[in-house]
Structures are given as C-alpha cells and as structure tokens.
Amino acid sequence: MTSALTPDHHGSHRHLLWNPDDATPARARIDAIIVPTNRAPAHLGEAARIAALLECPLVTLHSGRFTSARDTARRLPPDTDLIAIDVPGQEALRLPEFETSRLLTGRFARKTDISAKRNFALMLSHLVGWERIVFLDDDITVQAPENLRTAAGLLDTYSAVGLSIGGFPDNSVVCHAYRAVGGPQQSFIGGGALAIEVTRHRSFFPNIYNEDWFCLLDAKVGLRQLAVTGTVVQQPYDPYRTPDRARGEEIGDVLAEGVFWLLDQGRTVAEADLRHWADFIARRGRFIDHVLRLARASTLIEDDGERKRMIAALLAARGRLAHITPELCQGFIKALAIDQERWQRHVDRLPRRPSIEAALNSLTKSGRPPLVRHISRKAARPLRVASAEGGRTD
Structure with a gap:
C-alpha cells in the first residue's frame, strides 16, 4: 500500500505555539463568552452552563431560520447572564469595507x-471595555471550565490562547480525508475555543475559510504571540456530506497552509511572493492527488458510502484549486495587511459606551433597524471598568 507520508503537506503546525509548562498557572476573570450560532437554541446549553460556572456573561450571536435571540432567551435557564443578539447581514453592520472581501468575489465568496x-x-468588546473574551463554538464541550480562566490568565503574556480541540478533529475536509487514510494530521488552535486579549490583539476575522488563522496572523510579519492550554471536545459531524464544503474551503486552506508552510521553516510572510505561491499551489495539487489515490485504495475506510463522499469532496477541492492563481494568493496577503491596519483605525475610533444597550445601538449603520436583542437583567447592570491587572483571580 502507498505510504500516507508526503513531502507536499505539513500535517502539524503545533510547534509554532507556546505551550506554557507552569504547574500553577495564573488564572483571570473572563469578561464574556461569545458563541456565534445558526443552530437551534438547544445547542447553547453547554455554553450557558460554562458561563454560569465562570460567572460571566454569555453573548450569543444568532442568524438563520433555526435560532433567534428571543427563542434562546425562552429556552436557556432564566438565571443565565445572557446577551442574545440577532445579527443581520454584514451590509447592515458598522464594519469597515475590507479589501479581502472585495478580492474574494464570485466563486471565492x-x-x-x-x-x-x-x-x-x-x-x-471595544465599546463596552471587555478585555478578555473567549470565543466558543456551539458544538464544543468544555470538560474543565477552569481551563478557560487559565487561558484568560495567559493573556497577560500572549495576545491569544487556544484550547486543543479533542473529540472530533478540527480540520478542513481535505485534511480530514488525509487523516482518515492514515496521514499524520493534527489540528491547530482556532476560533472554536479561543481566548483573546482585545486591547492588544488588534486583528479581525476576514471573510474566508480559516478566518481564525488569519486573525492570529500579522500579515506583515508572521504569527502573533500565541499559546495553547487545556482541551475541549468537539462534537462529530460528517465533513464529506456535500462536496460544496470542500470546494468552499479550498481558497482559505491554500492561503493558510501556504503561509504556514513558510512559518514552519522559520521564514516570514514577506517571502510569500509569486514564486512561492506557484510552488505551493503545485504542491497542493500533488497533495490532493496523493490523498485521492489513498482514498480509493485504503482499507482504513470501511464504509463504501463514506469513501464515495470523501472522493467526491476531494475532487471538488481539486477542481476549485484549478482556479486559484499565484496572483490571487499574493493579492490576498497584501489586502490582508491593508485590512488589518484599517481595522485598527476603525476600533481606535470606537467610543466607550455606558451600557450594552448603548453599545448595540451604535453597531448598525444609520437608517438600519435596531438590532433585535435580549439582555438579561444581570447583563443590563452598569458596566464595570476593566482593571489595570485585567481581573486576575490567582
């Protein structure tokens, strides 16, 4: 059988992270747990439990037909410190115009x-003075909630701290397939369980797959100072359910893996020139072809239906790769650098607001309807001013 190893793919970038080994790590208060969601409110029960244990607000951001702020408020425990918001389309929000979004149109949107x-x-967070926030996905289980406070404590040193994703791996479709056929594939940290120090981490999430990796990146230099601590568990799902998933991920996977290919070798983002991208796109093609060959022959895949879905997904990714050019990749990295500076100017102009209500009222564009929200009585209390020490609890 063909070996799963390949020189055309790095299965791990974990060595780029700091792994603090302090036996008694400092812990800190979390200002808010934030969960973006488009699933039914029943999926928010775990986040509500964690927020209650850690005595911090739970901010849920809703869109789609299966969820809403009001329905969530009815279904979660009444003592939840809840700020539930129906988030409209991006065009209604007071966000900057991003060059990366202008670039990724058509098939890449x-x-x-x-x-x-x-x-x-x-x-x-900037408007209300929150400094230490934690992003959680609605399919994440936190078995040791104090790990989140440990992550918050590490924000004294690091601009962002992730938790390792256990359970079902957090990877792209192509990398899921590589693992399934025996490839040595690991996961990096990401937005599914990520603590951020808002005042120091001045980046944003571009509208592309692997948006969390790009948020952790300084587009002119390299990775910001990052750490990993603790573990959470992700619920299983079928990454091959539709080929559209792999097709939609491919541009973000190429760009992220292409940049991290350089970082793995101690090189900088500035070296991501046209020659690099031409070489990496060719490597990516060879990598997907390698995984396809393994998928067709592997005895590790026992379900023929899964094999067919996997192959269809890999072919979809390969087809999308054919449309990705070195010029597009180089243009995205340049646009990302412009957008990161634009974002910093944008948040610097955001004035502090005296309440959650006032902050939410300022987050939509003029002439747009007010945000539909539910704010619990506890969350509506006057906002505290963050301390210079950041709310340490050790």
Whole structure:
C-alpha cells in the first residue's frame, strides 16, 4: 500500500505555539463568552452552563431560520447572564469595507457569516471595555471550565490562547480525508475555543475559510504571540456530506497552509511572493492527488458510502484549486495587511459606551433597524471598568 507520508503537506503546525509548562498557572476573570450560532437554541446549553460556572456573561450571536435571540432567551435557564443578539447581514453592520472581501468575489465568496459575527463581537468588546473574551463554538464541550480562566490568565503574556480541540478533529475536509487514510494530521488552535486579549490583539476575522488563522496572523510579519492550554471536545459531524464544503474551503486552506508552510521553516510572510505561491499551489495539487489515490485504495475506510463522499469532496477541492492563481494568493496577503491596519483605525475610533444597550445601538449603520436583542437583567447592570491587572483571580 502507498505510504500516507508526503513531502507536499505539513500535517502539524503545533510547534509554532507556546505551550506554557507552569504547574500553577495564573488564572483571570473572563469578561464574556461569545458563541456565534445558526443552530437551534438547544445547542447553547453547554455554553450557558460554562458561563454560569465562570460567572460571566454569555453573548450569543444568532442568524438563520433555526435560532433567534428571543427563542434562546425562552429556552436557556432564566438565571443565565445572557446577551442574545440577532445579527443581520454584514451590509447592515458598522464594519469597515475590507479589501479581502472585495478580492474574494464570485466563486471565492464565502457564504457563511461567522467572520462578521466574530468581528461584531470584537467591536462590542471595544465599546463596552471587555478585555478578555473567549470565543466558543456551539458544538464544543468544555470538560474543565477552569481551563478557560487559565487561558484568560495567559493573556497577560500572549495576545491569544487556544484550547486543543479533542473529540472530533478540527480540520478542513481535505485534511480530514488525509487523516482518515492514515496521514499524520493534527489540528491547530482556532476560533472554536479561543481566548483573546482585545486591547492588544488588534486583528479581525476576514471573510474566508480559516478566518481564525488569519486573525492570529500579522500579515506583515508572521504569527502573533500565541499559546495553547487545556482541551475541549468537539462534537462529530460528517465533513464529506456535500462536496460544496470542500470546494468552499479550498481558497482559505491554500492561503493558510501556504503561509504556514513558510512559518514552519522559520521564514516570514514577506517571502510569500509569486514564486512561492506557484510552488505551493503545485504542491497542493500533488497533495490532493496523493490523498485521492489513498482514498480509493485504503482499507482504513470501511464504509463504501463514506469513501464515495470523501472522493467526491476531494475532487471538488481539486477542481476549485484549478482556479486559484499565484496572483490571487499574493493579492490576498497584501489586502490582508491593508485590512488589518484599517481595522485598527476603525476600533481606535470606537467610543466607550455606558451600557450594552448603548453599545448595540451604535453597531448598525444609520437608517438600519435596531438590532433585535435580549439582555438579561444581570447583563443590563452598569458596566464595570476593566482593571489595570485585567481581573486576575490567582
């Protein structure tokens, strides 16, 4: 059988993260747990439990036909410190115009609103003075909630701290397939369980797959100072359910893996020139072809239906790769650098607001309807001013 190893793919970037080994790590208060969601409110029960245990607000950001702020308020425990918001389309939000979004149109336009929701949360945090926030996905289980406070404590040193994703791996469709056929594939940290120090981490989430990796990147230099601590568990799902998933991920996977290919070798983002991208796109093609060959022959895949779905997904990714050019990749990295500076100017102009209500009223464009929201009595209390020490609890 063909070996799963290949020189055309790096299965891990974990060595780029700091892994603090302090036996008694400092812990800190979390200002808010933020969960973007488009699933039914029943999926928010775990986040509500964690927020209650950690005595912090739970901010839920809703869109789509299966969920709403009002329905969530009715279904979660009444003592939840809840700020539930129906998030409209990006065009209604007071967000900057991003060069990266202008670049990724047509077949490369992303159809989800996860980036807009996370950027909305960052703006809200600036407006109300939250410094240490935690992003959680609605399919994440936190078995040791104190790990989140440990992550918040590490924000004294690092601009962002992720938790390792256990359970079902957090990877792209192509990398899921590589693991399934025996490839040595690991996961990096990401927005599914990520603590951010808002005042120092001045980046945003571009509207592209792997948006969290790009948020953790300084487009002119390299990775910001990042750490990993603790573990959470992601619920399983079928990554091959539709080929559209792999097709939509491919541009973000190429760009992220192409940049991290350089970082893995101690090189900088500035070296991502046209020659690099031409070489990496060719490598990516060879990698997908390699995984396809393994998928067709592997005895590790026992379900023929899964094999067919996997192959269809890989072919979809390969087809989309044919439209990705070195010029597009280089243009995206340049646009990302412009957008990161634009975002910093944008948040610097955001004035502090005296309440959650006042902050939310300022987050939509003039002439747009007010945001539909539910704010619990506890969350509506006057906002505290963050301390210079950041609310340390150790």
